[in-house]
Amino acid sequence: MxxxxxxxxxxxxxxxxxxxxxxxxxxxxxxxxxxxxxxxxxxxxxxxxxxxxxxxxxxxxxxxxxxxxxxxxxxxxxxxxxxxxxxxxxxxxxxxxxxxxxxxxxxxxxxxxxxxxxxxxxxxxxxxxxxxxxxxxxxxxxxxxxxxxxxxxxxxxxxxxxxxxxxxxxxxxxxxxxxxxxxxxxxxxxxxxxxxxxxxxxxxxxxxxEYTEQKRTIELVGTVTGLRQAGWIVVSPERGPDVNVKIAPKTLAALRLTLWQQVHLEVEVTARVNRAGDEMTSHYQFQRALHAANGA
Structure with a gap:
């Protein structure tokens, strides 16, 4: 046929x-x-x-x-x-x-x-x-x-x-x-x-x-790839996407960070999580520097 x-x-x-x-x-x-x-x-x-x-x-x-x-x-x-x-x-x-x-x-x-x-x-x-x-x-x-x-x-x-x-x-x-x-x-x-x-x-x-805000503290290790005087650090971890960390301008100046510096930071993550458990947006707030040393 x-x-x-x-x-x-x-x-x-x-x-x-x-x-x-x-x-x-x-x-x-x-x-x-x-x-x-x-x-x-x-x-x-x-x-x-x-x-x-x-x-x-x-x-x-x-x-x-x-x-x-x-x-x-x-x-x-x-x-x-x-x-x-x-x-x-x-x-x-x-x-x-x-x-x-x-x-x-x-x-x-x-x-x-x-x-x-x-x-x-x-x-x-x-x-x-x-x-x-x-x-x-x-x-x-x-x-x-x-x-x-x-x-x-x-x-x-x-x-x-x-x-x-x-x-x-x-x-x-x-x-x-x-x-x-x-x-x-x-x-x-x-x-x-x-x-x-x-x-x-x-x-x-x-x-x-609908979402709820959930807070947790994490350690962030990576390379500084961005600095903004308004109070932001861009950290590039070895794995994963870049992280924009909010930091007070005075604290940023006191740390004397430079581009391409390796950092070890403690940051507070505030995540908006919907009812299905999806993390919609996250905000990273600097808490303290655990270690910061100029990369060789």
Missing amino acids: TRAWRQRLSVEDRTELDQWWTTVSAGTPPAELELEEVARRNALEARRVYDESATLDEELHVRLQGPLEEGELPFELGQELFKPLRDSVNAATSAHVDLALAGVMAGSTILRIKATTPLPEDSQAPLIAPDAVSPSDQAVRALLDVLAEAEAEGDPRAWPAALRSKLPKLADVLYEHNLTAEFTWLASSGAIRRTQLSSRGQAFVRQLR
């Missing part, structure tokens, strides 16, 4: 499948999710009678609930929503996934978002194994796992660090427009995964930005 024939069959089947899915996806009770998945898997089996490598299209459906006209999406809201959604999907795993808006369903404001992967230029190139897990499937499933954790107010320290910084922006957009969102992932295998980001989940995610 040629690639062109398989693609033609896929397009013909897709129209009927999309019409069927539109009728059953809007407002479907969670108890019927298993029936939906069975129907999709049956549709896939029917395709594979003619083409063993057939798969279903991957789609992420985002059902927005709130003060919106059914089936409509204000242009400004779309601009605000798509970037943090795309960033959250890509932050869920190390793989890069391109997304495209495929349509807005009637009967409810449901966004149909597809992962776009260009086909190989060589028409004879081998197809991806039909049961292989795609990068988009991995990324979206990982995102939905985190959204489910947010709804349950789980431990955010187990989430991908990049996602902890991106997801609050998505929650902000929904919160500012008084919206909740239901996310449904339609995998190429026929599997369906659904979760939501309700007002409760949004509040939990947005609280990740």
Whole structure:
């Protein structure tokens, strides 16, 4: 069976499948999710009678609930929503996934978002194994796992660090427009995964930005690579990034430090730590010189 024939069959089947899915996806009770998945898997089996490598299209459906006209999406809201959604999907795993808006369903404001992967230029190139897990499937499933954790107010320290910084922006957009969102992932295998980001989940995610200040004292050993009369020392440790240490101008003058001098200092670190344990910003305050000698 040629690639062109398989693609033609896929397009013909897709129209009927999309019409069927539109009728059953809007407002479907969670108890019927298993029936939906069975129907999709049956549709896939029917395709594979003619083409063993057939798969279903991957789609992420985002059902927005709130003060919106059914089936409509204000242009400004779309601009605000798509970037943090795309960033959250890509932050869920190390793989890069391109997304495209495929349509807005009637009967409810449901966004149909597809992962776009260009086909190989060589028409004879081998197809991806039909049961292989795609990068988009991995990324979206990982995102939905985190959204489910947010709804349950789980431990955010187990989430991908990049996602902890991106997801609050998505929650902000929904919160500012008084919206909740239901996310449904339609995998190429026929599997369906659904979760939501309700007002409760949004509040939990947005609280990740809240921080507490934690103080500790450390020893800092390195080379002086910067001096500022306003009261700053730049110390370059043997390993790690440069450290800007705040110091009183009079104390700085009394130490008589010079560039490229090796120093051994005691400094107080004041760190802003968010609820997930991420250290957001740190301030270093000079306490005393444990040792300072000109480097040879």
